[in-house]
Amino acid sequence: MAKHPCNGHRFERLPEAYGPYWLIRDRGTRVFYLSWYDAEARQTRHRSLSTVSAVEAAQIAEQLASAGISGDPKEFLNKKPMGTVGHVLDYYETK
Numbered sequence: 001m002a003k004h005p006c007n008g009h010r011f012e013r014l015p016e017a018y019g020p021y022w023l024i025r026d027r028g029t030r031v032f033y034l035s036w037y038d039a040e041a042r043q044t045r046h047r048s049l050s051t052v053s054a055v056e057a058a059q060i061a062e063q064l065a066s067a068g069i070s071g072d073p074k075e076f077l078n079k080k081p082m083g084t085v086g087h088v089l090d091y092y093e094t095k
Helices: 054-066 074-078 085-094
Strands: 011-018 021-026 032-038 043-048
Touching: 011 032, 011 054, 021 054, 032 054, 054 074
Parallel strands: none
Antiparallel strands: 011 021, 021 032, 032 043
8 A cells, every 4th residue: 555645644634623523634635524523432533525625614614513513414414405495495394
């Protein structure tokens, strides 16, 4: 297996925290991830944001923090945005 060119560190941690999350970037692919500490497993976890845009990654992290989400954000990240007023009305009608 070839050695990673970044002194053995695959991920680069960005300085700002967003609630329980912080952003990290894969130095090879430039893709952003959310990272958090899983106290139960005593491990740091991460989940891909599927973007190389720092602005988009920060917006997603801010949304998570403002929504009070903690732990694995998979469910939140998999939600499709509501595109029309009809989608919004359908959403609230089922509540």
